Amino acid sequence: MSKLVIQTVLLIIEVFSIPVDNGVDGDPEIECGTSSIAINANTRNPFKGHVYVKLYLNIP
Known part of the structure; x- marks a missing residue:
């Protein structure tokens, strides 16, 4: 049963x-x-979005 749940989650x-x-x-x-900390990086294609630090998404 748990194998089916894991496979379903992976498929989703x-x-x-x-x-x-x-x-x-x-x-x-x-x-x-x-x-x-300031991080500047050049990307291959234009980047429009946000970069978050892991575990600090909701901390201003």
Whole structure:
């Protein structure tokens, strides 16, 4: 039974996944401040979206 549930979840993830044709060109520039971090990177294609730090999505 649990094998069927796992297979179903994996199928749903595969069906609803959206491939992103993009990537970082070169090395990103990282600047560390006293209470912040700035990251700049050039991408192969224009990027419109948000980048989140893992586990910090809801922390301003």
